[in-house]
Amino acid sequence: xxxxxxxxxxxxxxxxxxxxxxxxxxxxxxxxxxxxxxxxxxxxxxxxxxxxxxxxxxxxxxxxxxxxxxxxxxxxxxxxxxxxxxxxxxxxxxxxxxxxxxxxxxxxxxxxxxxxxxxxxxxxxxxxxxxxxxxxxxxxxxxxxxxxxxxxxxxxxxxxxxxxxxxxxxxxxxxxxxxxxxxxxxxxxxxxxxxxxxxxxxxxxxxxxxxxxxxxxxxxxxxxxxxxxxxxxxxxxxxxxxxxxxxxxxxxxxxxxxxxxxxxxxxxxxxxxxx
Amino acid sequence: xxxxxxxxxxxxxxxxxxxxxxxxxxxxxxxxxxxxxxxxxxxxxxxxxxxxxxxxxxxxxxxxxxxxxxxxxxxxxxxxxxxxxxxxxxxxxxxxxxxxxxxxxxxxxxxxxxxxxxxxxxxxxxxxxxxxxxxxxxxxxxxxxxxxxxxxxxxxxxxxxxxxxxxxxxxxxxxxxxxxxxxxxxxxxxxxxxxxxxxxxxxxxxxxxxxxxxxxxxxxxxxxxxxxxxxxxxxxxxxxxxxxxxxxxxxxxxxxxxxxxxxxx
Numbered sequence: 001x002x003x004x005x006x007x008x009x010x011x012x013x014x015x016x017x018x019x020x021x022x023x024x025x026x027x028x029x030x031x032x033x034x035x036x037x038x039x040x041x042x043x044x045x046x047x048x049x050x051x052x053x054x055x056x057x058x059x060x061x062x063x064x065x066x067x068x069x070x071x072x073x074x075x076x077x078x079x080x081x082x083x084x085x086x087x088x089x090x091x092x093x094x095x096x097x098x099x100x101x102x103x104x105x106x107x108x109x110x111x112x113x114x115x116x117x118x119x120x121x122x123x124x125x126x127x128x129x130x131x132x133x134x135x136x137x138x139x140x141x142x143x144x145x146x147x148x149x150x151x152x153x154x155x156x157x158x159x160x161x162x163x164x165x166x167x168x169x170x171x172x173x174x175x176x177x178x179x180x181x182x183x184x185x186x187x188x189x190x191x192x193x194x195x196x197x198x199x200x201x202x203x204x205x206x207x208x209x210x211x212x213x214x215x216x217x218x219x220x221x222x223x224x225x226x227x228x229x230x231x232x233x234x235x236x237x238x239x240x241x242x243x244x245x246x247x248x249x250x251x252x253x254x255x256x257x258x259x260x261x262x263x264x265x266x267x268x269x270x271x272x273x274x275x
Numbered sequence: 276x277x278x279x280x281x282x283x284x285x286x287x288x289x290x291x292x293x294x295x296x297x298x299x300x301x302x303x304x305x306x307x308x309x310x311x312x313x314x315x316x317x318x319x320x321x322x323x324x325x326x327x328x329x330x331x332x333x334x335x336x337x338x339x340x341x342x343x344x345x346x347x348x349x350x351x352x353x354x355x356x357x358x359x360x361x362x363x364x365x366x367x368x369x370x371x372x373x374x375x376x377x378x379x380x381x382x383x384x385x386x387x388x389x390x391x392x393x394x395x396x397x398x399x400x401x402x403x404x405x406x407x408x409x410x411x412x413x414x415x416x417x418x419x420x421x422x423x424x425x426x427x428x429x430x431x432x433x434x435x436x437x438x439x440x441x442x443x444x445x446x447x448x449x450x451x452x453x454x455x456x457x458x459x460x461x462x463x464x465x466x467x468x469x470x471x472x473x474x475x476x477x478x479x480x481x482x483x484x485x486x487x488x489x490x491x492x493x494x495x496x497x498x499x500x501x502x503x504x505x506x507x508x509x510x511x512x513x514x515x516x517x518x519x520x521x522x523x524x525x526x527x528x529x530x531x532x533x534x535x536x537x538x539x540x
Contacts, residue, residue, distance in 0.1 A: 165441075
């Protein structure tokens with residue numbers, strides 16, 4: 001499944017490991033096409049008339065106020081919710097339900113406390129192969145912690161194990177449901193760099209749901225704003241990677257933030273960022 | 276991890292010493308009170324006399340037969356009752372329809388003190404083995420049922436959802452997530468059940484039996500052999516301690532992942 005990864009032994013690596021060889025571009029991400037999707041919880045209409053097309057390999061950011069339906073959109077794509085109306089297509093074929101090539105990272109790491117770090121990662125390997133799990137752990141720089149219980153890891157380390165578990169099955173689509181929300185600022189930046197690098201190397205389609213507009217601008221190719229169950233704004237981010245927090249970054253950030261907060265930018269300070 | 280093995284070992288001995296300090300003091304005081312004549316030997320024999328009675332019973336072989344008979348009843352009842360309680364809890368924990376159907380009946384039966392059924396059980400089963408085993412099974416089933424069900428309910432739904440996104444379903448979901456998640460609670464139930472097991476057995480053996488520790492105590496009372504009566508009480512205490520220790524060992528070896536059980540205190 002991951003031929004490019006198994007080249008050579010991956011030794012003990014701390015923090016951010018070295019770059020790995022590029023994967024075959026042929027096994028890229030999934031192209032997603034959502035048409036007129038509607039999701040209901042009882043009487044409540046959480047998503048309505050939602051149309052969204054995500055090209056293969058794109059990194060999409062989904063922002064919005066809490067309760068706007070952005071997490072439900074992610075769960076719909078993950079197959080954890082089903083659409084009452086409309087369709088979700090993966091590479092042209094209609095889909096519903098859980099799929100082995102789609103992985104989700106949740107806000108909490110959701111590691112099994114009774115399994116060691118390595119065994120937790122093995123859940124993500126289809127045949128439970130230990131070496132594949134070790135490779136995935138090395139990808140996130142935790143190869144030396146494989147025998148530990150999750151309870152001794154820090155929050156950032158837990159999320160990295162969770163990322164390794166998601167990557168171990170070589171997914172074509174990786175969904176992030178605010179996975180960095182509970183981390184401290186420095187760990188967040190590290191995790192963002194790790195996610196960006198792995199996405200660049202492995203070319204899966206990625207969707208990041210976040211309440212942090214800055215994080216969406218730092219990571220994604222395109223940000224959509226979800227408001228009362230439908231997409232109200234669609235913004236491409238054309239900044240070069242790796243992204244610096246310069247004035248054009250601030251421009252995008254304030255543009256989207258103003259849109260979220262439904263504010264007009266001040267005329268004299270168009271590039272500024274203010275709350 | 277930090278301290279060398281030798282220090283750990285010494286600490287372990289220290290802990291064992293602390294655990295047994297109070298029982299040892301009680302035995303010494305008991306011996307002293309009785310041999311000083313503060314308590315009549317006819318009311319309470321000395322610890323030494325109890326040990327002597329024990330040695331006599333070991334010599335003629337009765338003691339092991341009685342302990343064996345009692346343990347067999349206890350374990351048989353425990354396995355039957357525990358198995359039924361566990362299976363019911365699993366079914367009710369996983370299938371909401373079954374729970375609706377059976378839970379309130381189970382809760383109703385649970386509130387009946389099972390020892391109050393003794394007259395009925397003697398009428399049904401006579402004074403043979405079945406009645407005692409039935410009573411132990413009945414007493415053991417409920418703590419196992421309640422704690423297993425609680426354990427299954429308390430499993431983090433987020434973990435189950437995670438498991439489903441990784442393609443776990445049916446038995447593999449149960450084996451990987453639900454059972455290990457419920458295990459701490461199941462073991463608490465097991466510990467309760469072991470206590471109830473001995474209590475039930477003692478009561479049912481003193482009512483009607485022709486072997487076992489309870490029989491030994493009742494028989495000795497008829498002949499006013501107080502040393503044997505006290506001996507049987509001590510044996511019950513030791514058996515109870517033994518089963519509690521077994522439960523503790525299970526907790527420590529199966530719940531190593533749990534920070535609470537990781538380092539033997």
